Amino acid sequence: MANIRTKFKRGDEVKFISHLDLMKVFERAIRRARLPIAYSQGFNPHPNMVFGLPLSVGVTSEAEYGDFEITDEQMSVNEFLTRLNSQLPKGLEIIAAKARKSKDNIMALIAASRYSVVVGINSPCTEKDIKTSLNKYLAQNEIIVKKRTKSGIKDTNIRDMIFDLNFEYKPCGTFSIVKFSMLVSAGSKANLKPELLIDSIFDFMKLDYEIERIHREKLFIMAQNQLLDPMDGLVL
Amino acid sequence: MSIRLSDGLLKSVEKPSRYTGNEWNSVIKDPKTVDIRFAFCFPDTYEIGMSHLGMKILYHLLNERQDCYCERVFAPWTDMEAKMRENNIPLYALETKDEIKNFDFIGFTLQYEMSFTNIVNMLDLAGVPLTTADRKDNDPFVCAGGPCAYNPEPLADIIDFFMLGEGEEIINEVMDEYVKWKGTGKSRIAFLEEIAKLEGIYVPSFYEFDYNEDGTIKSFTPIKPQYPVKIKKRIIKDMDKVYYPEKMIVPYTDIVHDRIMLEVFRGCIRGCRFCQAGFIYRPVREKSHERLMELAKKLEESTGYEEISLTSLSTSDYSQLEEFTTELLDEMKERKVGLSLPSLRLDSFSLDLMEKAQKVRKSGLTFAPEAGTQRLRDVINKGITEEDLLNAVSLAFNGGWHGVKLYFMLGLPTETNEDVEGIADLAHKVVHAYKRVPMEKKGKGLNVTVSTATFVPKAFTPFQWEAQDSIENVSQKQMLLKERIRSKQITYNYHENKLSFLEAVFARGDRRICKALIKAWELGCKFDGWGEYFKYDIWMKAFEECGVDPYFYATRKREYDEILPWDHIDIGVSKKFLINESKKAYEEKITPNCRVNCGGCGAAVFESGICGGNGIG
Numbered sequence: 001m002a003n004i005r006t007k008f009k010r011g012d013e014v015k016f017i018s019h020l021d022l023m024k025v026f027e028r029a030i031r032r033a034r035l036p037i038a039y040s041q042g043f044n045p046h047p048n049m050v051f052g053l054p055l056s057v058g059v060t061s062e063a064e065y066g067d068f069e070i071t072d073e074q075m076s077v078n079e080f081l082t083r084l085n086s087q088l089p090k091g092l093e094i095i096a097a098k099a100r101k102s103k104d105n106i107m108a109l110i111a112a113s114r115y116s117v118v119v120g121i122n123s124p125c126t127e128k129d130i131k132t133s134l135n136k137y138l139a140q141n142e143i144i145v146k147k148r149t150k151s152g153i154k155d156t157n158i159r160d161m162i163f164d165l166n167f168e169y170k171p172c173g174t175f176s177i178v179k180f181s182m183l184v185s186a187g188s189k190a191n192l193k194p195e196l197l198i199d200s201i202f203d204f205m206k207l208d209y210e211i212e213r214i215h216r217e218k219l220f221i222m223a224q225n226q227l228l229d230p231m232d233g234l235v236l
Numbered sequence: 237m238s239i240r241l242s243d244g245l246l247k248s249v250e251k252p253s254r255y256t257g258n259e260w261n262s263v264i265k266d267p268k269t270v271d272i273r274f275a276f277c278f279p280d281t282y283e284i285g286m287s288h289l290g291m292k293i294l295y296h297l298l299n300e301r302q303d304c305y306c307e308r309v310f311a312p313w314t315d316m317e318a319k320m321r322e323n324n325i326p327l328y329a330l331e332t333k334d335e336i337k338n339f340d341f342i343g344f345t346l347q348y349e350m351s352f353t354n355i356v357n358m359l360d361l362a363g364v365p366l367t368t369a370d371r372k373d374n375d376p377f378v379c380a381g382g383p384c385a386y387n388p389e390p391l392a393d394i395i396d397f398f399m400l401g402e403g404e405e406i407i408n409e410v411m412d413e414y415v416k417w418k419g420t421g422k423s424r425i426a427f428l429e430e431i432a433k434l435e436g437i438y439v440p441s442f443y444e445f446d447y448n449e450d451g452t453i454k455s456f457t458p459i460k461p462q463y464p465v466k467i468k469k470r471i472i473k474d475m476d477k478v479y480y481p482e483k484m485i486v487p488y489t490d491i492v493h494d495r496i497m498l499e500v501f502r503g504c505i506r507g508c509r510f511c512q513a514g515f516i517y518r519p520v521r522e523k524s525h526e527r528l529m530e531l532a533k534k535l536e537e538s539t540g541y542e543e544i545s546l547t548s549l550s551t552s553d554y555s556q557l558e559e560f561t562t563e564l565l566d567e568m569k570e571r572k573v574g575l576s577l578p579s580l581r582l583d584s585f586s587l588d589l590m591e592k593a594q595k596v597r598k599s600g601l602t603f604a605p606e607a608g609t610q611r612l613r614d615v616i617n618k619g620i621t622e623e624d625l626l627n628a629v630s631l632a633f634n635g636g637w638h639g640v641k642l643y644f645m646l647g648l649p650t651e652t653n654e655d656v657e658g659i660a661d662l663a664h665k666v667v668h669a670y671k672r673v674p675m676e677k678k679g680k681g682l683n684v685t686v687s688t689a690t691f692v693p694k695a696f697t698p699f700q701w702e703a704q705d706s707i708e709n710v711s712q713k714q715m716l717l718k719e720r721i722r723s724k725q726i727t728y729n730y731h732e733n734k735l736s737f738l739e740a741v742f743a744r745g746d747r748r749i750c751k752a753l754i755k756a757w758e759l760g761c762k763f764d765g766w767g768e769y770f771k772y773d774i775w776m777k778a779f780e781e782c783g784v785d786p787y788f789y790a791t792r793k794r795e796y797d798e799i800l801p802w803d804h805i806d807i808g809v810s811k812k813f814l815i816n817e818s819k820k821a822y823e824e825k826i827t828p829n830c831r832v833n834c835g836g837c838g839a840a841v842f843e844s845g846i847c848g849g850n851g852i853g
């Protein structure tokens with residue numbers, strides 16, 4: 001058995017596919033590519049593959065990760081990458097693949113994610129207004145939002161989930177466009193969805209807005225007490 | 237021009253991947269390089285349309301042509317439709333996102349009468365005039381095919397021309413004529429006149445109906461002498477040579493049949509008297525098992541699907557089933573491909589096969605005795621006895637299955653309360669059969685589901701002259717059955733009678749009901765087949781406003797010599813044969829299946845398949 005970690009892109013063409021459906025897309029691409037994937041035992045065998053943090057519907061990404069287990073030790077990661085790419089639909093592309101020794105599950109290690117979010121603001125405001133409000137926003141000790149959890153809607157303090165928040169401002173007629181860059185908690189322990197943060201910011205600023213697009217730029221895992229790229233040699 | 241769908245809009249609707257296209261094996265062409273743009277429209281949701289074999293075949297067949305680009309169009313679900321109307325987004329084709337108003341053809345496949353309002357709605361969403369009479373030279377041709385096209389009249393005002401019979405046989409000929417006509421500056425009529433010469437093409441506007449005082453049809457006449465008086469369906473003679481796609485689109489979102497569909501044969505040998513498909517698709521024509529193997533391998537490679545389903549009206553009747561499934565299972569074992577086998581008759585071979593074929597969940601098996609007593613099963617020519625059923629379920633129970641679904645119809649011709657009670661008796665006997673199975677072989681907990689649907693008389697069946705049982709009668713029968721079912725292990729489900737009534741109106745309607753269809757749509761009807769959207773009262777209002785009496789079509793018994801709205805369509809099976817079958821039904825006499833004995837139905841005129849005399853396709 002050999003393990004391969006892949007990093008892949010998810011473009012506009014496939015951003016409306018649910019996480020579950022994405023797994024099927026990979027499963028079928030692997031079958032078409034005739035890759036020697038290992039299957040789980042049991043009545044209803046499944047290919048052994050694990051994906052990183054699910055993306056929300058409508059979000060694009062250049063930092064998705066998937067771990068695959070193959071039965072052919074001899075197969076090079078490059079061959080795996082090329083053959084899989086030839087069978088993936090438009091919008092999905094493996095951009096890197098590396099052999100993995102560690103047994104740690106990628107899902108369990110995810111700790112943070114960087115997103116860029118483009119927002120259109122339909123009411124008058126200047127760059128300075130936003131800067132001032134954002135500083136005030138972040139200066140709060142507690143930021144309470146209504147978060148949907150398994151047991152219903154719950155008040156949650158998200159202040160500690162925001163690691164870094166920047167923005168670029170561009171006026172556009174009566175409209176302004178703001179591109180946020182945010183590093184936030186991600187993963188099973190604490191997960192802050194970018195939409196939720198944006199909602200909370202604009203609630204605070206009392207401005208009308210619309211999210212134009214969300215894109216995941218990076219995903220980090222926590223290992224050896226630091227935030228690392230999932231493809232980092234230290235974690236593989 | 238390609239329309240733009242904003243992220244916000246798509247995020248706000250259910251299952252946005254229904255509307256975005258780009259699936260694996262979907263065909264990408266440069267529209268500038270083709271002469272014909274064809275919008276293949278399925279008047280229901282993406283999930284249902286994408287599960288339909290005919291659409292898969294014709295989509296790839298048309299796209300094999302260099303000069304044609306065929307794209308898919310489905311009925312947007314109501315949330316999406318609302319957004320489209322709000323934002324002035326016209327109906328567009330999935331591949332290019334171009335609006336279909338500018339296409340050369342808009343083609344509908346007609347699978348179910350209850351999707352007719354969706355056709356009207358889709359044309360409206362597209363911005364195409366709803367009726368043939370209102371279409372101008374630069375509008376697309378609106379055409380249709382599929383099983384409901386065999387009684388085309390309820391859509392006569394809407395559809396410019398119908399293609400009768402198997403699309404693979406006829407559609408290329410129509411496209412060839414179109415290429416010749418396009419750019420000549422000749423009128424729309426000129427094109428329709430050209431294709432009306434092709435066997436299987438029906439142009440409703442070329443014909444007139446005259447009516448008697450009692451509302452029945454007096455005559456059907458071509459408005460010009462050169463138009464054919466009979467329109468004969470087209471069929472594929474050699475199923476091994478017929479086009480079959482080697483690629484099929486693999487959708488992103490879950491659809492109803494998310495697997496490879498392998499068609500093993502067309503037609504049915506059985507001749508159940510209520511079943512329209514059993515007559516319109518005659519005769520039976522099989523694919524050889526070598527050809528099927530070849531297709532299975534190619535499709536598995538090109539799709540990556542993990543399951544193959546063998547499709548046909550009755551897969552057990554495939555003459556080479558054993559050889560073929562053995563070879564297929566062997567071939568696919570390594571690739572872990574499962575087999576799904578709908579429409580199998582339950583005997584020891586098929587149970588064995590099911591066990592081998594799939595990762596079977598031993599819960600559900602289905603069985604369709606259709607009627608509760610032997611007498612009524614003889615009336616409908618359903619060649620199943622009580623013994624067959626009980627043997628089959630016993631075999632299944634001994635094999636560990638513990639769920640059985642039994643399908644029946646209520647309102648069949650000559651049905652009495654005794655027949656209705658017979659359904660309950662049969663279900664109880666099934667429960668009893670379970671009790672006799674030794675403990676150690678039993679699966680956990682028996683679950684028998686009895687489902688009844690309301691019988692709808694269909695064109696081109698021996699029951700085409702019958703009155704549909706009234707809504708009230710059928711409701712009473714449902715109540716009677718409900719009372720009669722005493723076992724906790726039996727669940728009883730039944731269908732909405734009012735929907736079946738409407739289906740009956742359209743199944744045998746003539747062109748006078750077309751205006752009621754458009755009216756009902758104007759009043760807000762669409763997705764009628766989807767319980768939550770069916771508006772019976774609105775439909776009744778539409779009939780009333782248009783002066784159409786729905787009972788005239790649904791619950792009236794016809795005489796054999798009445799001119800029926802579909803009499804100008806020739807399916808091969810003769811009217812004489814249907815009358816004979818109808819009489820035999822009343823005499824409770826059965827007609828053996830085609831393989832036992834040719835009943836001389838008339839389909840032999842096609843000189844192919846089972847009627848050829850060799851017993852197989």
Ligand code: SF4
Nearest residue numbers: 830834835837840847
């Ligand atoms: S002609 Fe005979 S064999 Fe052919 S379909 Fe009719 S009954 Fe069957």
